[in-house]
Amino acid sequence: MTVTIYKSTDGSAPSLTGQAGSLTTLLDAVLVNGYGSKSAAGWTIDKTGTNKRVYKQPAGSNQFFLRVADDAGTTYARIVAGETCTDIDTLGAYFPTEVQFSGGLYAYKSTTADGTARAWICISNGKFFVLIVNSASHATWDTAVSWAFGDITSYKSADAYHTIIIGGNGTGATNNNLVAQTQFVLTDFSNCPGHYMARSQSQSGTSVQVGKVLDGVKGGSTLYGMGRGVLPYPHAPDSKLVLSPAWIYESTPCIRGILPGIWSPCHAYTLLTNADTFSGAGDLAGKTFEICHLYAYGATPGCIAFETSNTW
Secondary structure: OOOEEEEOOOOOOOOEOOOOOHHHHHHHHHHHHOEOOEOOOOOEEEEEEOOEEEEEOOOOOOOOEEEEEOOOOOOEEEEEEEOEEEEOOEEEOOEOOOOOOOOOEEEEOOOOOOOOOEOEEEEEOOOEEEEEEOOOOOOOOOOOEEEEEEEOEEOOOOOOOOEEEEOEOOOOHHHOOHHHOOOOOOOOOOOOOOEEEOOOOOOOOOOEEOEEEOOHHHHOOOOOOOOEOOEOOOEOOOOEOOEEEEEEEEOOOEEEEEEEEEEEEOEEHHHOOOOOEEEOOHHHOOOEEEEEEEEEEOOEEEEEEEEOOOOO
């Protein structure tokens, strides 16, 4: 599927604010309808309500469902996923389940519940997307928040349940660490509270909580979050920028796969400038990237590098 980068600075891009319905309007444009010169990501609206949607993944994916409730008039929406959909308020085989996280995860939009427009970036290959929001309008994006939904790149052949939802575990911006949160060991999920997949690698049962790990040795094993590594930049031996994939693991323990298109710099975010672009070399030859600053752990910034090339 085609990789598309959507930005609030695009011509005819929808505005994102803290008002009810703003997020569903944005997702309608990005996922379903397109806008300006940007084609849609190929999704459909399966069910609709006032400031509520159930979106369905496109053909070529697991075609699971994402429910977004942006009807409360608050600084966040609530998000939850399911394998099936009956109506706007009813999904089947929820992930997370109501027991795992009651009411759905949080998708933070803005620090204020008003009409102040917030800059945003959405990255999608059709099957999977990440939405990053500069919710406090900081020039360096160092307090940006993000959430994600879609199919990961699975290590299991014919994986029919490798769809992930990553959302906030609270109403505040610091609870919406999302893509940036990581763990140190494969038996701990405490720092990835909003990470769930449809089912385990066994393909049976119900929703499972998952976590993310990085290349901890290069990234710095005493630091949580992406883009909070300890390697100097440029890297002394080769003058390069070093990146790590984000591996998704479950409690077996096992590595289920990787987050597609999202990489963690193994350097401190302070060494990398927000919105800088670069090309890959070696194993990453043919790929292009952009740096984006965001929360990494609590109120501490970090960053990610997302693939801008049609290579994932």
